Amino acid sequence: MAKGKTILFFLFGLAVISWGIYEWKYYFSYRNDLAERPWAYSEDKAAHLLVGEWQGDFLDPDGVRKTMRLEILVPMTEDDRAKKASRRTRRRSGLGSRSDQQRFDGFATVTSQRGIEEYECYGAVRDKTGSRLNTVHFRVVDEKQQLRKNFNVLLAEDGGQWQNDSLTLTLAFTYTTATGSGYSSSDDPRFDKKVTVHLSRVKS
Template sequence: MSKGFKLLLLLLGLAALSWGMYECKYYYSYYADLKDRPWAYSRDENAKLLVGTWQGEFHDPDGVTKTIRLTIAEPVTDEERARKAGRRARKRSGLGSQTDKKRFDGSATVSSHRGREAYKLNGHVRTEDGHQLDVIHFQIDDELQALRKNFTVHSALEGGQWQDDRLTLTLAFTYTTATGSAFSSSADPRYDKKITVRLSRENHEHFATN
């Protein structure tokens, strides 16, 4: 057997070993998420998860009718999982082993005749199956573009729930003045008003309760 052929076999063996390690890391991460994040991942392509896009309508504390479209993103996308699996481990921690298994991020838009409000959001599920939600924090995507003289969404209170194609949230608000500052008054109940909105998975009928 020539030296060149032996070298070729060695290179092929190293390539196979590297690919095997990549596959192990990728699928270990995936199956760990199936177990730890059942609200975000499922082997069933038709499973109804918290992850996805939801929509609904509500009336803000000023009585303005608004439409909310809310997207909860996958904690780790396939592309991110593949990229992380391909990296050489520098620490003992496994792929994503130290991440917060109950956290989620996303975005939302709220539309009305007054204009469009764009938000980033983050929150946590309270239960292992994810059907009970903790506080969801909303942050205006661009403060310079924030609507003035408007009740903007500040948060969704602890106690939100989702089941199948229905998501129920109770929204709290912050009033933005004409100068862009926040304002509140204990003498006016609008500033402390909470609104319950029932959202449906996109492409399903939705409704709201105020």
């Protein structure tokens, strides 16, 4: 009987230690993100962060008016953080490289009279304040659905600026022909044209 109680207490102790380690890893991960990614996390639920939804209008190199709706995703969701904290092993890189800390992913939808353009996007902030962005790359979600005879978004150039409810990007484009191939001409200034888009936060 005494032996059974000893085993029971031992197992209970292991469970408590395991839960304590999980809580510590979760808390440490969250506090680290608050310090290193203030553009993505805040204890203030009303804070104005870079992550979230943005919208703005622009004219593409053909002069077609388009609307971009951009969503920048939170780098790590609460579910992802909980799963990471529950792992028994961890990568040798520990918290990850600084470039990983500054990276973000997202989605963008561009609409116009010509149709709908759907993109995945990825980029990074220049430093942990998040006020300046490095190059943001756009990739068509489904090439079969890519608009033809259209200037599609290729990237947002290095130097994008974010402040509170304002995000400014300078877009570069790639032209897609009727057959789906890319085309460019040094004799036509449209193919080198860059367009600035001013996006505002979409209020929830």
